[in-house]
Amino acid sequence: MRAHGHQSALRIVFALYLLAVCVIVFAPQPDAERFTGIVAVIARAAEAWGIPFEIAYPVLEFTANIALFVPFGLLVPLIAPLWHPWLVIASGLAVSCLIEFTQTALPSRFPTASDLLANTLGTALGVALLAVFMRLRSRARHSG
Numbered sequence: 001m002r003a004h005g006h007q008s009a010l011r012i013v014f015a016l017y018l019l020a021v022c023v024i025v026f027a028p029q030p031d032a033e034r035f036t037g038i039v040a041v042i043a044r045a046a047e048a049w050g051i052p053f054e055i056a057y058p059v060l061e062f063t064a065n066i067a068l069f070v071p072f073g074l075l076v077p078l079i080a081p082l083w084h085p086w087l088v089i090a091s092g093l094a095v096s097c098l099i100e101f102t103q104t105a106l107p108s109r110f111p112t113a114s115d116l117l118a119n120t121l122g123t124a125l126g127v128a129l130l131a132v133f134m135r136l137r138s139r140a141r142h143s144g
Contacts, residue, residue, distance in 0.1 A: 014075045021068065025099050029108035031121065039064050056058020058114075066125065067117030069096070085127045092123025 007028055024035050033040075076088045081089075085132035096119035100111035 010075060010078050016080055017071050017075065021099075024068065026102065026106065026109070028106075036061075036064070037089055062118045065115050069119040069122030070126040070129070072119075073123040073128075075126075075131055076123075076132050077127060085131070088127050089124050090139065093120045096120060103132040 006051065020059035027035075039060045040057060043053050043060050046052055072092050073088060076091060077083060077085070080088075090109075093116065096116050099119075100115055103109040103111045
């Protein structure tokens, strides 16, 4: 695939990712639970191992918010390769702020500072994973 086609494909994947994020974070709570309900299911299962739901659920929700933004940190640098990693991370924070601000106007949703932190960490993790992958790929090309 040529570079232009590759960029177009990445942009389509990114648009689909953003659409999925919007559905997850802006859907009314009962509808959103179709996507996020797995967190509660796992937290309930953790009770069988002696981990109280009140501890498991917030930890799993925080982890899920990290995972939600890892693709942001992976895809943005591929779409905008001239962006400095810190700009990508700041963009993840800005998008997270926009989400949390918008949730203040939604009756069944509520913003949290922990979501801002988790989403930003997810973006940073995505950036770091991409950097490691690119470095390994570069080494493999130069040693082969």
